[in-house]
Amino acid sequence: MDAARPLFPRSLASAIREALADTPVVCLLGPRQSGKTTLARQLAPRRTFVSLDEPSYYRTATEDPAGLVASLPEAATVDEVQRVPALLPVIKHAVDRDRRPGRFLLTGSANLLLTPAVTESLAGRMEIVQLHPLTE
Numbered sequence: 001m002d003a004a005r006p007l008f009p010r011s012l013a014s015a016i017r018e019a020l021a022d023t024p025v026v027c028l029l030g031p032r033q034s035g036k037t038t039l040a041r042q043l044a045p046r047r048t049f050v051s052l053d054e055p056s057y058y059r060t061a062t063e064d065p066a067g068l069v070a071s072l073p074e075a076a077t078v079d080e081v082q083r084v085p086a087l088l089p090v091i092k093h094a095v096d097r098d099r100r101p102g103r104f105l106l107t108g109s110a111n112l113l114l115t116p117a118v119t120e121s122l123a124g125r126m127e128i129v130q131l132h133p134l135t136e
Helices: 008-022 036-043 056-062 066-070 087-097 110-114 114-123
Strands: 027-028 050-051 076-080 104-108 126-130
Touching: 008 036, 008 126, 027 036, 027 076, 036 050, 056 066, 056 087, 066 087, 087 104, 087 114, 110 114
Parallel strands: 027 104, 027 126, 050 076, 076 104
Antiparallel strands: none
16 A cells, blocks of 8 residues: 555544544444554544453453543543443443543444444444445
8 A cells, every 4th residue: 555645535534533522432433354443543643542452451341341441541542342341331421520522532343333332321422433444
């Protein structure tokens, strides 16, 4: 790939930046291996990045989701959030205490939307941006 050519369309990057500017939780959803992690890292390189694919973060998230969320700075990216759905109600409570925009950038697979806890706990707090690699 040409290094001068952006990996993702500017419209998608703009949509994520706009959502981070006015919404506490932004969730970038898409199929596996579609570039969600790469895009999240490119758009917010200075944010704390927590990958739930890393065994230590996964263990902490499953054993103490509230402790993990409490340990995060005011702006964090949580990659592969669908791996630990128990984080979502904890994120909801954190956002209810502090509704600053851009607090959490989440990435996850499209099946995250099938989790009832997502629509119930993050309604009105989260904007979803869908990555469609075949059409982007």
